[in-house]
Amino acid sequence: MNIDAFWIIFTGALVAICCSLLGCFLILRRMAMVGDAISHAVLPGIVLAFLFSGSREIWTMLIGAAALGVVCTFLIEFLHKKVNVQADASIGVTFTWLFALGIILISVYAGQVDLDQDCVLYGEIAYVPLDIWLTESGMNLGPRTVWIMGGVMLVILLFISLFYKELYLTSFDPAFAAAIGISTTLWYYLLMGAVSLTTVAAFESVGAILVVALMVGPPATAYLLTDNLKKMLVISAVLGIVSSAAGFYLALWLNGSVAGAISVVIGVQFTLAFVFSPTHGLISRRRTSSPGRTNLPKEDTTTIEPAL
């Protein structure tokens, strides 16, 4: 394995860990599509940050995009709760509006902004090893993206391990959380802030779609394999890492986009779990529903069920 391949897989794995850990909480809160919305809605934030700073300065971009991500969640909540727009429609209206705004901004400032739509949608992880971070003395510190993603991963890991209890309670039993003095709104926006941060750090290398794939796919697969949230977090992170490695070689073989190939592997993983999972797979479900009871109730009474 040469060094470039290593860096690409390593970056993919870092993105995968961040996304799939946060994704677990998203899908348990039935907010998978909010993650999708945020990943698209950060576009105008990135463009505006470009325009104000005039460069690809990472900090302004992170702040711009994270701000837009939070604005997006706030708008979705506002449209749904205060304006009484149907929940799914408020997601659809909000993120398309912000995305359209982003594209229009790109077209208006085409000369000044070095960005295009396909980069936003599916990125190009294969270019990661080209952007090397050199110190002033000329020391090679490896690709810049790896450092950024590594930093974001540390933040996410700290966030989840320090505040596991709060995140757990607000996801599963908001009423109880509120009763013992944990603000559900605060943790909702903190989680969404973390999602925005991850999205924007990852978008340049892997694009919005892979972010969604990694946020929804591995957690969904893990959800079919275990009933324990801690195990679910670990399994989905491992699945994410495996998919980024397998995806890289698949892309190499087909001479195509790495981001696309990683989502294909995620799809395969999910299909396998969907059919063969020992507890929640298609086959085991068939087997448990003995011939006399063909109409098994669809709801299962397992522990991982958000109280929403």
Add this chain to the structure above:
Amino acid sequence: MNALWEFLSMSDANVRFVTIGSVLLAASSAVVGCFTVLRKRALVGDAVAHAVLPGVCLAFILTGEKNPLILLLGSFITGWLSLIVIDAITAHSRIKEDTAIGLVLSVFFGVGILFLTSIQHSGNENQSGLDKFLFGSAAALVGQDLITFGAVAVLLLLSVLLLYKEFKLLSFDTAYARTLGMPVRGLELLLTTLTVLAVVVGIQSVGVVLMSAMLITPAAAARFWTDRLGAMVLIAATMSAFCGAAGAFVSFTAPAMPTGPWIVMLLSLLAILSFTLAPRKGLLARYLLQRRVRRQMTRENILKTLFQLGEGKGEYQHSYSKEQILERRQQPLLRMKDGLQTLCRQGLIQKNASGWALTESGKKEAQRVVRLHRLWELYLTQYLQVASDHVHEDAESIEHVLTPELEKRLEELLDYPTADPHQTSIPQQP
């Protein structure tokens, strides 16, 4: 102005194609979108839009050429398949619908991107333009496309028109439709097919991401103007058609501007306007109503306080100062001043040297409110066995909303009482 005239005259064939194409696409997807939004499946359109890409690429790989009909067929098949997969996942596992949509959307799109990049790297010169499906380019519409889109739009509108009653029932009351013996499953399938069709053609003008706006935004906006499905569909289609034309106009005057995002931007702005300004359901209308009710309550409470102040001595039209009113009933000073002035204007109270006093008509109005309050207190203690020291709070809010009919019923039920649970007398109707 000149540009607008030139645009409206449609002398340029290219302008004609782009405008008519955008209007047709926008209007037909808005019509179908109304039904998907009402059936709470708004985001499914997003999944279909992303799932179109692998179909387009596969069709190209298999045939090696860009025949629009074959590409459409390919995208139709995978778009349709994505919906089947979403349904299968939600039906046969414990995965929830939103997760299933997100998963199918990203995996199908990933497959598409893998194919697309693979084709691009293969060096087949024919492939340029395939990414039109990705980002859409209404500006590139030509006569040939227009015929296809026109046919699809007519097909969509005709099916909705012919099966309007069935679709309506399906959107609002599936169970009832089933008891009527309608082929619910078949109709659902047909509606799904129409959605996929709308997405497949619409995507070429606005692109993968923005397609769901064409379905959702006009429907969500139209929902605020009306409660009738027919009107909703018409409003949504008109809004969309207008934005389609306006989007084409924007890119006509500024060629660097993309048509699709502008259509979506204008639609979103229209939607925001609808959310705020629509009568009855809009934010502004609801805020005004709330304010009116709140002010009405303040005024009624002032009247009540003046009445109660005089109740001890039986002198109801005595004057009281603001401090005396406040002492009896705490309330924000500004709001009270505002209320006093309005009451004065309405002739229910009058101002004199020592303060404010009820007029004859003011006394009657005050009596009415106090009466309702005490009747309700009595009702709670007698019929719901609420302790008499717990009934005041509840009566405070209900006294402002009880109608004369309810008042009469309460009186009958309580057998024309004269005293409330605290043994104060209930003022009788004059």
